[in-house]
Amino acid sequence: VARDPDCVFCKIIAGEIPAAGVAESDLAIAFMDIGPIAEGHTLVIPRDHYETVMDMPPEVVADVYGLAARVARAIKASMGCEGLNVLQNNGACAGQVVGHVHVHVIPRDSGDGIAWPWPSTEAEPDRLASLAERIKSGMNEA
Numbered sequence: 001v002a003r004d005p006d007c008v009f010c011k012i013i014a015g016e017i018p019a020a021g022v023a024e025s026d027l028a029i030a031f032m033d034i035g036p037i038a039e040g041h042t043l044v045i046p047r048d049h050y051e052t053v054m055d056m057p058p059e060v061v062a063d064v065y066g067l068a069a070r071v072a073r074a075i076k077a078s079m080g081c082e083g084l085n086v087l088q089n090n091g092a093c094a095g096q097v098v099g100h101v102h103v104h105v106i107p108r109d110s111g112d113g114i115a116w117p118w119p120s121t122e123a124e125p126d127r128l129a130s131l132a133e134r135i136k137s138g139m140n141e142a
């Protein structure tokens with residue numbers, strides 16, 4: 001198992017730091033977030049240390065997101081929430097605090113008071129087409 005000795009999530013996987021475990025799969029584990037945005041907020045992480053979603057091999061991405069979907073179904077069934085956010089931040093500028101990739105599964109209900117601070121904008125179709133071309137050109141290296 002690839003491990004970063006300074007990583008708090010690697011320490012959880014090694015059993016050196018306690019966590020309230022929820023589920024496991026071949027390549028991932030799920031446990032309760034210690035700073036929950038809502039009750040039931042759960043994290044899903046790969047067993048091996050990868051910093052971002054872009055660093056994970058496809059089979060690890062599939063396993064982590066497969067477990068995240070199972071956890072989301074379990075939270076909805078057991079906690080009775082109306083919906084959930086499944087979020088994953090990459091880089092400090094995007095709100096990533098721990099440098100070991102993690103998927104947030106957050107139960108949501110109407111009127112739960114959790115703000116969604118992202119502003120939405122209106123894009124011109126020409127601009128969308130040009131951005132699509134730009135990203136397509138990056139797919140060669142992806």
Ligand SMILES: [Zn+2]
Pocket residue numbers: 003004007008009010011048049050099100
């Ligand atoms: Zn780690």
